[in-house]
Amino acid sequence: MISGVLMKAIRKMRAGAGAEVVEVAVPKPRTHEVLVKVVATSICGTDVHIYNWDPWAAGRIKPPMIFGHEFAGEVVEVGPQVEHIAVGDRISAETHIPCRGCLQCRTGQMHLCRNVKILGVDRDGCFADYVVVPEICCIKNDATLPWAIASLQEPFGNATYAVSASQVAGKSVVIFGDGPIGIFASAVAHAYGATTLIVVGMQPYRLNIMRGFKPDHIIDVTKEDARARIMDITGGGGVDVVLEMSGSPKAIHDGLHVVRRGGTFTAFGIPARPVEIDFAEELIFKGINLIAISGRMMFGTWVEVANLLNSKRIDISPVITHEFPLEKIDAAMELLNAKDIKAGKIILKP
Ligand SMILES: [Zn+2]
Numbered sequence: 001m002i003s004g005v006l007m008k009a010i011r012k013m014r015a016g017a018g019a020e021v022v023e024v025a026v027p028k029p030r031t032h033e034v035l036v037k038v039v040a041t042s043i044c045g046t047d048v049h050i051y052n053w054d055p056w057a058a059g060r061i062k063p064p065m066i067f068g069h070e071f072a073g074e075v076v077e078v079g080p081q082v083e084h085i086a087v088g089d090r091i092s093a094e095t096h097i098p099c100r101g102c103l104q105c106r107t108g109q110m111h112l113c114r115n116v117k118i119l120g121v122d123r124d125g126c127f128a129d130y131v132v133v134p135e136i137c138c139i140k141n142d143a144t145l146p147w148a149i150a151s152l153q154e155p156f157g158n159a160t161y162a163v164s165a166s167q168v169a170g171k172s173v174v175i176f177g178d179g180p181i182g183i184f185a186s187a188v189a190h191a192y193g194a195t196t197l198i199v200v201g202m203q204p205y206r207l208n209i210m211r212g213f214k215p216d217h218i219i220d221v222t223k224e225d226a227r228a229r230i231m232d233i234t235g236g237g238g239v240d241v242v243l244e245m246s247g248s249p250k251a252i253h254d255g256l257h258v259v260r261r262g263g264t265f266t267a268f269g270i271p272a273r274p275v276e277i278d279f280a281e282e283l284i285f286k287g288i289n290l291i292a293i294s295g296r297m298m299f300g301t302w303v304e305v306a307n308l309l310n311s312k313r314i315d316i317s318p319v320i321t322h323e324f325p326l327e328k329i330d331a332a333m334e335l336l337n338a339k340d341i342k343a344g345k346i347i348l349k350p
């Protein structure tokens with residue numbers, strides 16, 4: 001039994017920017033929880049917000065707290081009532097912890113749980129040697145899936161859910177946003193049969209990673225006008241599907257402009273502030289099918305993700321550009337905070 005021994009963890013010790021590498025006791029799994037030895041963990045945009053202590057983080061996070069939520073590891077201890085997970089299992093975890101009692105949880109919409117708690121946001125996360133997660137959130141990984149790739153399934157799942165819900169086969173598709181989830185979405189849209197795939201971004205380094213997933217057109221908005229170019233590519237009619245994965249108000253309006261009448265607009269990127277939409281002109285008169293994506297389907301998306309990765313239909317390894325030991329968190333965050341960003345996904349190894 002390892003609980004109680006000291007472990008290394010990246011902990012937000014107080015309100016404010018930064019984080020500290022500290023030693024804390026290995027947590028003990030409760031009745032329905034498991035203790036996991038973290039093998040690989042990846043840094044999410046959410047972790048950057050927490051590290052930088054932006055207004056969202058200041059309003060949500062209660063230090064001291066270990067953050068991080070994307071990981072893969074091996075189960076080393078299970079709580080007394082755990083039934084389906086055993087010591088030695090290789091797992092990743094759904095980070096949205098459901099209450100299992102609300103209307104949504106009981107009617108097939110567990111991903112929209114009214115009382116959701118988020119790993120590494122509302123409770124201690126995985127930037128540590130060990131993390132405790134509820135059994136219900138555990139996803140068993142195939143033994144052939146590399147640890148670093150396995151740690152990316154949570155954000156890759158966001159992209160898979162968004163693309164899957166948008167039914168892109170045989171359609172023209174635009175993806176706005178060159179962050180990791182936009183990049184993943186371009187890979188999934190290509191695999192799922194989008195016939196004209198256009199990606200729009202502003203970071204040359206990341207657009208170059210996207211290039212590897214074979215989009216038909218790449219638009220750098222710092223160099224050209226996305227609206228004009230997309231209307232030109234589609235012969236003036238607009239695209240069938242827009243996947244908005246940037247959260248930029250300009251991209252949202254551009255997306256609503258270039259989606260064709262009767263087309264689909266899928267919203268995933270989170271704007272920093274409320275965005276004003278002209279409901280009549282941008283949505284209603286165009287008859288747009290609006291889809292909002294939150295999290296991943298629990299647990300259909302995870303099965304889809306495992307199928308895509310285990311079958312090697314999609315190889316997401318080019319998205320991983322750096323790997324650091326856990327304690328090098330400051331160096332990793334510096335890369336991700338750079339104005340001219342030169343990193344994709346960064347893996348931390350305890
Ligand atoms: Zn994440």
Ligand SMILES: [Zn+2]
Pocket residue numbers: 098099100101102103104105113114115116
């Ligand atoms: Zn619930």
